[in-house]
Amino acid sequence: MNVGILGLGLIGGSLARAYSKAGHSVYACEQDESMLTFAQLSGAAQGVLNQDTIPCCDLVLLAIYADGSAKWLEDNAHLIAKKSLVIDCCGIKKAICERCFPVAEEYGFTFMGGHPMAGSHNSGFKYSRSNLFQGAPMVLVPSRFDDPELLQRAVDALEPCKFGSFSVTTAEEHDKMIAFTSQMPHIVSNAFIKSPTAQNHKGFSAGSYKDLTRVAWLNPQMWAELFMSNKENLLFELEAYIKSLEAYKDAIIQNDEDTLIALLDEGRRRKEEVDG
16 A cells, blocks of 8 residues: 655654554655655655655545645645545644545545544654554544445554544534543643742652643644634633632632532542543
């Protein structure tokens, strides 16, 4: 299989490594020419994704920011073979699917939204690895939900990544859920570490501190774009979280231990309900 990959950051680089390791031919497109050269020297890519190789690709994976991925598809749609399957790997789905579904329909190839639920607080090709996605969930957003063959085609095409599970949803539902499961934790972590007390945490911190602050180490430009592209869903989660924090704050200010116990117990029970 000939695989085209747009972007060689953590996600794109890991995709390139996974497909190359599985024996497929990978053609990559990357603005940083030194990174592209290194990817070829390391065996993660066998060639460059350009006007000559795009028509040869059976699968194209878009692994840069949503706006850049959509623009690349719009600019290169005329080169993509009708047999090709194009899957994006962006952190939001509505904005990119609204632009890419019509393009795919116009030019006759297949586009599907995708979101590999794997990553790291480190970014860049040097942190990529062929097993990044092994056992991880993969979210798929098809243009239609009454075509099991289309979904199976995507699952088969993604086999080298060794995803542990696949879920299928709409772009709207994906963005609603991702605001809670991914975007909010990054904001909470990033805000928490700004406490003036953080500078002196060494010797006083253990697992809970590490768990809460791990994703504070993020790519600001990428996450800012994701947040702004999912503004309404993220604001809903932020407002709900702030309201909860105010309840804890009020109970402590008022020395209301009973209410504080009730709030903590409610959170404990909620965790048990949602995670089992």
